[in-house]
Amino acid sequence: MIAEGLVDLARQMAPHARMIAAGGTDDGQIGTSFAKVVGGIEQADLGEGVVLLCDLGSAILTSETALDFLDDDVRSRVRIVDAPLVEGGVAAAVAAEVGGDLESVVRAARSAAGAEPAPSTNAAESPPPSLVTRTVTLVNKDGLHARPAADFAKLASTFTARVTVNGKDASSLLAVMSLGLTRGMTAQISSADPDGAAAVAALGDLLESGFGEE
Amino acid sequence: MNLNATWAKAWIRSSAQVMSEHRVELIDLDREIGDGDHGENMDRGFQAVLHKLDDLPPEAGPGDVFKFVATTLISTVGGAAGPLYGTAFLKGAVAISGTIELDGPALVAFLRAARDGIVLRGKAESGDKTMVDAWTPAVDAAEAALAGGADDRAILSAAADAAEAGALATEPLIARKGRASYLGERAIGHRDPGAQSSALLLRAAAATATTA
Structure with a gap:
């Protein structure tokens, strides 16, 4: 499964970050399982927030639907990030590994979508000496x-x-x-x-x- | 039949039968422009609902029935249809929460909320060759029927007629959402399976309401 492979890969670089693979259907086929996604969010959530990466089609629909079913306080700390799965997953894992908060993990994942991750664009325009x-x-x-x-x-x-x-x-x-x-x-x-x-x-x-x- | 919890359950039982009967038809439609699993998924999902429908407490209202249908479909249909139908039933259930028996305005509110849920989830618009092309004409027809003084059964019939016409009208369209959108012009001439299953579902709702 793609999700499990990604977690294995990311774990090599971020052995302590909490990562849950929630890919595939309930019977292990290619697809998406609502129960796996909801269960994955619950397992991943230690109160600091959860970044959810998904690839395409039903994975996105299922993730968004799962958010609808969460309690308000849990939902408020779950972010679905639209980013390339592998690059975004690895970047997010490393950001979580070094103790980054929810927003910095989100930013790291988004950096894989091609946006320059620099926190301040002004600094990039005129780099300080x-x-x-x-x-x-x-x-x-x-x-x-x-x-x-x-x-x-x-x-x-x-x-x-x-x-x-x-x-x-x-x-x-x-x-x-x-x-x-x-x-x-x-x-x-x-x-x-x-x-x-x-x-x-x-x-x-x-x-x-x-x-x-x- | 009045549109109470008994009707809601009868509708869902009838839908399970219809999805089973039309399983191959939906598979064939989906094979033309999708991945061929829509009939299988809908049948599996509604069978799962059917098996647990009797477990609902006797005091459950129609909103509770639809909420149960929503969660079961989301967990069992899979693919894109699971979240889409699940959201439709969930949003519809919320719109009629606490209602014991649906009158015309409540029925229209239910249909409109269900449609809005599908649009919200799938982000499709009319003409994208999706379920929305069955649901939006159905909601429009239901609203017009209500405004024209129709009773709940006539409202449901109008909605089912419009959904069937809407599903048929997806045939000449190019898909702009879902897997069929990868096919471009090759999707022309094929009916959208999601629009077809939506029409089947609404027809079952109307048929159940007219039985005694």
């Missing part, structure tokens, strides 16, 4: 593919200082992956934040470590 910058060369074989990129984005999320890598938000998994950085390419890690030095140093060290890969 970087106070700290470090340029490192990627050493591991496959560069910043999904799992290292997730480690990188998760580490970036642990710092309050905003850090960019080649101009992209370092804490956004999809933004980092979209750079397509492979072995031998250089990454410029920068922060315009006075407290950004530690973050830039740690992220630079992580890239230079090669993520424990060859």
Whole structure:
């Protein structure tokens, strides 16, 4: 099943995020089950909110109908996000893994729909001068593919200082992956934040470590 | 028959029989322009409703019957039709909540709320070659009949007639919603299975009301 495969994939990058696969019909065929979707929301909901990703057709209809049947207080913290299932799911999982709140998980999932995830568009138009910058060369074989990129984005999320890598938000998994950085390419890690030095140093060290890969 | 809980249950029993009888017809229509499971899904869903209909408490009103139908159809029909019919019955049930017996205005309110639920859920408009093309003419006809002083049975008959005409009128249309929309002009000449099952359902409602 697609949903189970996606959860398996996302769990490699976000082992602690709560993810429930609710794909397929009750008898395991391709399709959608109202009971599975409602049950999945209940299982996923710990009170902080639930992001629901679905692909097409009856999955969307069933999810929207399921919302109608929820109690008002539960419904108020469930968000259906229209985003590519795999990319959105992985991005949302990583955002949840680092303790992001409902809106930041929603934002991460939406970033997969092609919208620039930058929190402030003004900053993107006129980037503030970087106070700290470090340029490192990627050493591991496959560069910043999904799992290292997730480690990188998760580490970036642990710092309050905003850090960019080649101009992209370092804490956004999809933004980092979209750079397509492979072995031998250089990454410029920068922060315009006075407290950004530690973050830039740690992220630079992580890239230079090669993520424990060859 | 007055439009009370007994009618509501009789309508649903009749619908289960009709969906069973028209299972192959709906499968064939859906095979032309969809994925061929509509007849199977509707039959399965209404059989599930049928088996549990007698479990309803005796004091259940028509709104309670339709709410039960809604939740059962959503869980058992699957596909897009489950949420669509489920929402229709749910919204219709809410519109007549607490009513013991539907009069003309309540009946029209029920039909209109059901149609609005389908539109809300499926986001289809008239002419998109969907269930809406049966339901909207049915609601319009019911409203006109009510305004013309018709009784509840005549209102239901008018709605069923209009739904059948509406389903027939989907044949020359290009689908703009659902799986049939992937077919473009190849959907022309085929009747929409959802509009057809909607017409069957409303005909069963009218037929049940006219029996003693």
